[in-house]
Amino acid sequence: xxxxILASQSPRRKELxxxxxxEFDIITSDxxxxxxxxxxxxxxxxLSRQKAEDVFGKIVKKYGTDQVDDYLVIGxxxxxxxxxxxxxxxxxxxxxxxxxxxLSGRTHQVYTGVTVVTSGETNIKEESNIQQLNISDDDKKCxxxxxxxxxxxxxxxxxxxxxxxxxxYLDGSLEWxxxxxxxxxxxxxGAKFLKELKGDYNNVVGLPVARLYQEIxxxx
Amino acid sequence: xxxxILASQSPRRKELxxxxxxEFDIITSDxxxxxxxxxxxxxxxxLSRQKAEDVFGKIVKKYGTDQVDDYLVIGxxxxxxxxxxxxxxxxxxxxxxxxxxxLSGRTHQVYTGVTVVTSGETNIKEESNIQQLNISDDDKKCxxxxxxxxxxxxxxxxxxxxxxxxxxYLDGSLEWxxxxxxxxxxxxxGAKFLKELKGDYNNVVGLPVARLYQEIxxxx
Numbered sequence: 211x212x213x214x215i216l217a218s219q220s221p222r223r224k225e226l227x228x229x230x231x232x233e234f235d236i237i238t239s240d241x242x243x244x245x246x247x248x249x250x251x252x253x254x255x256x257l258s259r260q261k262a263e264d265v266f267g268k269i270v271k272k273y274g275t276d277q278v279d280d281y282l283v284i285g286x287x288x289x290x291x292x293x294x295x296x297x298x299x300x301x302x303x304x305x306x307x308x309x310x311x312x313l314s315g316r317t318h319q320v321y322t323g324v325t326v327v328t329s330g331e332t333n334i335k336e337e338s339n340i341q342q343l344n345i346s347d348d349d350k351k352c353x354x355x356x357x358x359x360x361x362x363x364x365x366x367x368x369x370x371x372x373x374x375x376x377x378x379y380l381d382g383s384l385e386w387x388x389x390x391x392x393x394x395x396x397x398x399x400g401a402k403f404l405k406e407l408k409g410d411y412n413n414v415v416g417l418p419v420a421r422l423y424q425e426i427x428x429x430x
Numbered sequence: 431x432x433x434x435i436l437a438s439q440s441p442r443r444k445e446l447x448x449x450x451x452x453e454f455d456i457i458t459s460d461x462x463x464x465x466x467x468x469x470x471x472x473x474x475x476x477l478s479r480q481k482a483e484d485v486f487g488k489i490v491k492k493y494g495t496d497q498v499d500d501y502l503v504i505g506x507x508x509x510x511x512x513x514x515x516x517x518x519x520x521x522x523x524x525x526x527x528x529x530x531x532x533l534s535g536r537t538h539q540v541y542t543g544v545t546v547v548t549s550g551e552t553n554i555k556e557e558s559n560i561q562q563l564n565i566s567d568d569d570k571k572c573x574x575x576x577x578x579x580x581x582x583x584x585x586x587x588x589x590x591x592x593x594x595x596x597x598x599y600l601d602g603s604l605e606w607x608x609x610x611x612x613x614x615x616x617x618x619x620g621a622k623f624l625k626e627l628k629g630d631y632n633n634v635v636g637l638p639v640a641r642l643y644q645e646i647x648x649x650x
Contacts, residue, residue, distance in 0.1 A: 229621035231602070369644055382451070401449035401632065402643045411631040412621065423622045424589055 211430075212282040212328060217265035222396070223286060226412050226419040239264040239285070250291040251361045254323030259359050261285035262325035266355060278355075282328040282426070288416045290391030292318040297391040303380055306392040310379070313391065314371040314403075320391070320414045323361040324422055326429070329354060360425065362418035364409030366395070371403050432502040432548060432650075437485035442616070443506060446632050446639040459484040459505070470511040471581045474543030479579050481505035482545040486575060498575075502548040502646070508636045510611030512538040517611040523600055526612035530599070533611065534591040534623075540611070540634045543581040544642055546649070549574060580645065582638035584629030586615070591623050 214234035216227055227234055241264035247253045262285025270278050290297040292312055300306035371379075379386070379398055386392040393399035395407075395414040410418045434454035436447055447454055461484035467473045482505025490498050510517040512532055520526035591599075599606070599618055606612040613619035615627075615634040630638045 226621055229617060231618065231622065369640065395631075397449060398451065401446055401639045402451065404630065404632075404640045406629055407631055408628045409626055410624065411615075411627055412624075419621045420589065420624045 213280050215265060215269065215281060215283045217261045217283055217285040220286075220416055222394075222415050223417045226415060226417045227284070227422075230419045230423045232423075234284075237265045237268060237283075250289050250296055250319065250321045251323070251363060253296065254287045254289045254321040255325070255359045255361050256323070257287035257289075258285040258323035258361075259325040259357065261287065262327045263357070266327040278329050282326060284422065285325045285327070286322055286417050288320065288322045288390055288413075290318060290320055292316065299388055299390055300386060300392045306380055306386045307376055309392040310371060310376045310386075311373075313368050313393075314376075315368060317365050317367040318391070320364045320366055321361050322413045322416060322418055323359065324418065324425075325357060325359040326422075326425065327355050327357050328429070329356065358425065358429070360421065362410050362413040362421055364407060364411070364413045366404065366414060367406040368399075368403045369405045375402070433500050435485060435489065435501060435503045437481045437503055437505040440506075440636055442614070442635050443637045446635060446637045447504070447642075450639045450643045452643075454504075457485045457488060457503075470509050470516055470539065470541045471543070471583065473516065474507045474509045474541040475545070475579045475581050476543070477507035477509075478505040478543035478581075479545040479577065481507065482547045483577070486547040498549050502546060504642065505545045505547070506542055506637050508540065508542045508610055508633075510538060510540055512536065519608055519610055520606060520612045526600055526606045527596055529612040530591060530596045530606075533588050533613075534596075535588060537585050537587040538611070540584045540586055541581050542633045542636060542638055543579065544638065545577060545579045546642075546645065547575050547577050548649070549576065578645065578649070580641065582630050582633040582641055584627060584631070584633045586624065586634060587626040588619075588623045589625045595622070 214232055216223060216234050216236050217239050219236065219238045224236065239261040241260050243257050243260055245253055247256050262283045265285065266283045269281050269283065297309050300309055382398065385394055385397050395404065395411070407414065410420065412419050434452055436443060436454050436456050437459050439456065439458045444456065459481040461480050463477050463480055465473055467476050482503045485505065486503045489501050489503065517529050520529055602618065605614055605617050615624065615631070627634065630640065632639050
């Protein structure tokens with residue numbers, strides 16, 4: 211069995227991966243994320259890949275290529291999109307207010323991209339050379355990595371939210387501050403304003419963990 | 431503002447109601463629940479109503495009719511249905527195993543019926559006399575209650591689950607023991623086997639709390 215590394219410091223992703231029964235460690239990425247796509251699904255996939263590759267590179271550097279076959283690294287990135295706009299984490303309260311106004315009474319999409327990087331024997335569909343990972347010359351020569359990326363999209367529909375309710379929400383806690391789209395589905399907004407969801411709920415939380423479990427199962 | 435009473439001892443319902451920002455107390459029903467319907471939505475609604483009415487009756491008995499205008503009682507009942515079968519809490523491990531086999535690779539429905547009983551001024555659509563509540567003659571004469579019942583239905587689709595996975599799940603913990611359909615969506619089964627959901631996620635947890643928040647808002 212490979213050693214699983216989650217390349218994310220999100221407590222929500224950590225909790226979901228544990229719920230699926232995985233044992234894992236966390237190594238976070240320091241990569242300077244670059245957005246090189248315009249479609250939300252491609253942005254989420256690309257960012258998840260940058261994180262997972264960065265952490266896999268760290269492991270190669272630390273343990274060398276002999277040990278790397280034992281590792282499987284999971285990166286994830288979640289994006290909120292409504293029509294052609296992408297909502298990141300709000301810059302400030304006003305930005306969060308505008309996001310809530312935009313989401314009120316409408317359907318938006320939440321994309322989570324997930325990348326699994328591993329080396330050694332797998333059944334992963336796509337295979338690429340570890341030279342794509344930003345590691346030192348020494349390590350490159352004898353290690354190949356398999357990289358598999360996918361995304362899930364969930365449609366989320368909100369009830370109408372009044373201005374008073376938005377202000378009450380923003381003043382009630384800071385739960386909007388560090389979340390793409392200014393909300394976490396598992397807290398106030400999910401309990402008061404979420405009318406309907408189509409797709410994977412955990413994907414909105416930040417990790418489509420059932421799909422990930424199924425993918426890892428098919429790789430092993 | 432009315433005093434809100436949740437007529438359920440489910441920790442999951444308690445948590446959801448708190449997430450929506452409600453302050454409330456819990457008084458559980460001792461009613462001997464009677465199933466007098468065959469459609470899952472009607473069973474869930476009817477059972478939620480029996481619980482809410484029972485607890486409202488307790489409050490009338492305890493505090494008398496003068497105080498009762500200040501109370502709003504919420505009852506809920508959750509049912510899992512697949513085709514024409516209704517899945518309750520499993521009797522034993524074998525029953526739970528059979529439920530998992532039935533749910534594997536297919537779409538089923540989760541219904542939660544919710545009843546709100548209150549008296550005094552409201553905008554509740556349906557109104558009925560408190561004589562429907564099983565309280566003493568003394569109280570009947572001057573109190574009227576408004577009773578509003580609704581349900582939400584969520585479609586839940588599972589991935590294929592192998593026999594080995596079912597056994598691992600059933601042996602791993604007892605989380606299947608006290609749940610309709612032998613699973614809780616917020617734990618192992620949701621994290622490993624839930625492919626897609628259509629509707630309200632919290633409805634599957636046990637309380638369509640956003641709809642309930644919207645309904646209570648429109649009553650006040």
